[in-house]
Amino acid sequence: MSSFSLNTPKLPAADRRARRQSHKWPIGIVVVIAAVVLLPVATLVVAAMGGTGEDWPHLARYVLPQSITTTLRLLVLVALGSGVIGVGCAWLVVAYEFPLRRVFAWALVLPLAVPPYLAAYAFAEFFHYVGPVQSLVRGLFGFERPSDYWFPDIRSTIGAAIVITAVTFPYVYLTARVVFLMQGRNIADVARTLGAGPARVFWRVLLPVARPAIVAGVALVLMETVNDFGAVQHLGVNTMTLAVYSTWLNRGSLEGAAQIAVIMLVLVLVLLTAEQMARRKQRFHAPRGTQINIRPPRKALSGGRALAAMALALLPILAGFGVPLAIFGRYALNRLYQFGEPALAEAFLTSxxxxxxxxxxxxxxxxxxxxxxxxxxxxxxxxxxxxATVGYALPGTILALGLLLSLARLDNAVDAFARSHMGFSTGLLLTGSAAAVILACAIRFLALAEGAVQAGLEKLPPNLDQAARSLGRSAPASAVSVLLPLLKPAIFTAAILVFVDTVKELSATILLRPFGFNTLATYVYENASRGAVEEGAVAALLIIVTSILPVALLSGPLMRDRGA
Structure with a gap:
């Protein structure tokens, strides 16, 4: 999870003890932050283990078998789909030269701007009976009624896998592409001198070398799949995430929801363990900086092969980004008046x-x-x-449920104290306001901020702030006057990443929001839940436009290849 590593020589034991004694406050801060991050998980486990257990027979017999089977099936389908598309697209733009290759290289990241729940709403409209695809089929073949022909149902496990794969495969694409570029000319040229053709070089040399990166990308995709709530609910796929939601709200059983959430947590730990085991003992030669810049040779394509390559690169972009943009754009053009509606303005400002x-x-x-x-x-x-940074591995539903239980107890304790000692009620200070949503998003996306800031921190000399302290500056003063100005680009990047992911966040927000609280994500969700996806089109476009910001930050290096 965290990318932090030691980059200075190890200090003697006596010096380390002295340093720890002189920096009690920093140690205390890290302990507090880690405790806040782990509190929802601990609360959830206690709630699951400490109840009466009266809901467990029903869950074990009717809920868990189907939801676990469906979740595992969905994970397998998404892993296969994202792996094949991500690796295939990465190899295509690295190994071959064809028209618009450089444009496709960065455009293949665009689907990341579309959250899975928005993709589900768009795909359901796109493949609906009155949607453009089925309308075209009926026009071409003269069908008049639904009974005249068969059409695959997008509202299925396979349909959900297609939707989620369409917007998450760039995780695999990015990681695989970087490795293919880094290995560059050297390793492939060695294989070719031994008589291996391009296909054999890919399957026998480059693909095994890239396996750790591919596994890491697939792991990210699977984490997003487990976290998803809006897409599976809209498509009617009964995953464990949906089971937590329905058990909590429909059956009114917090204990049962906590028990399912703990099983989900075990599944997440299994995924993380499998990812670590797959990468264990997997090492590859990292070329020197001058060698990385020597890009691998590309085979020039022309004629039909060039058109086929362009089609293969364009199809994932159209599926993951083009379809949602077209559907929501068409609906939004007929609802431009919504930009002046108070409800949408309030949701935007709240987001x-x-x-x-x-x-x-x-x-x-x-x-x-x-x-x-x-x-x-x-x-x-x-x-x-x-x-402190494990929150990103926690699905939003698990985090929301654990946080709600812990914050509700704190709210009740504060309210009881105020009633008994001060004679008034404080109400729900945390769970009755946006504070719970803000805290959940900060916990979940702390790893993103930590990774971005750490990337900037590693570029600074390790003794830079120590030099400032040798001139009489205290540790906080040296950090503020020396490190923070140099870290402004990294801080800006970290803030953008967290900002955008918070705007897109649905699973935690939908469970933690107080009455009358709407973000852009919940605004779209409410309209989709009542069968009026078109009414949330403007809000959906605002989310997509906001989410393009990180893609724009990535587009420059991706266009240059060597900086990717």
Whole structure:
């Protein structure tokens, strides 16, 4: 999870103890942040283990078998789909030269701007009976009624796998493409001197070398799949995430929902363990910087092969980005008046406010834990930093349920104290406001902020702030006056990443939001839930446009290949 690593010589034991004694506050901050991140998980486990168990027979007999089977089937389909498309597209733009290749190289990242729930709404409209695809089929073949022909149902497990794969395959594409570029000319040329053709070089040499990166990309895709709530609900796929939601709200059983969530947590741990085991002992030669810039030779394609390559690169872009943009764009053009509606304006301002608050909280926490680790360089501190950033591995539903239970107890305790000692009620300070949503997003996306800030921190000399302290500056003063100005680009990137992911977040927001609280994501969700996807089209476009920001940040390096 965390990318933090030691980059300076290990200090003697006596010096490390002295350093820890002189930096108690940084250590305390990291411990507090890690405790806040782990509190929802601990609360969830206690709630699942401490109940009466009266719902367990029903869950074990009627809910869990189907939801676990469906979830595993969905994960397998998405893993296969994202792996094949991601690796195939990465190899296509790295190994072959064809018209618009450089444009396709960065455009293949665009589907990441579309959250799975928006893709599900768009695909359901696109393949609907009155949608463009079935209308075209009826026009071509003269069909008049649904009974005249068979058409695959998008509202199925396979349909959900197609939807999620269409917008998550860039995770695999990015990781695989970087490895293909880094290995460059050297390893492929060695294989070719031994008589291996291009296809054999790919299957026998480059693909095994890229396996750790591919596994890491697939793991990210599977984490997004487990986290998804809106897409599977809209498509009627009964996954474990949906089972948590329905058990909590439809059956009114927090204990049962907690038990399912703990099983989901075990599944997440299995995924993470499998990813680590797959990458264990997998190493490849990292070329020197001058060699990385020597891009691998590309085979020029012409004629029909060039057109086929362009079609293969264009199809995933159209599926993951073009279809949602076309569907929501067509609906939005007929509803431009919504830009002046108070409900949409309120949802937009709420999204911005929550995202800004979550980004500020996450970036502040990331700076705190990384600077503490910079002051106190020890394996224990590194472990604490990793604990503090495990939130990204937690599906939003699990995080929301655990956070709600823990914050509700805190709210009730504060309210009881105020009633008994002060004579008034405080109400629900945390769970009755946006605070719970902000905290959930900050916990979940803290790893994004930490990774971006750490990337910037690693570029700075390790003794830079120590030099400032040798001139009489305190540790906080040296951090503010020396490190923060140099980290502005990394902080900006971290804030954008958290901001955008918070705007897109649905699974945690839908469960934690108080009455009357709407973000852009929940605004679209509410309209889709009542069968009026078109009424949420403007909000959906706002989410997509906002989410393109990180893609724009990536587009420059991707166009240059060597900086990818």
């Amino acid at each position: 911005v406010a929550v995202a800004v608050a979550a980004a500020g909280l996450a970036v502040g926490a990331a700076l705190a834990i990384l600077y503490a680790a910079r002051l106190v360089r020890s394996p224990v501190m590194i472990f604490m930093v990793r604990l």
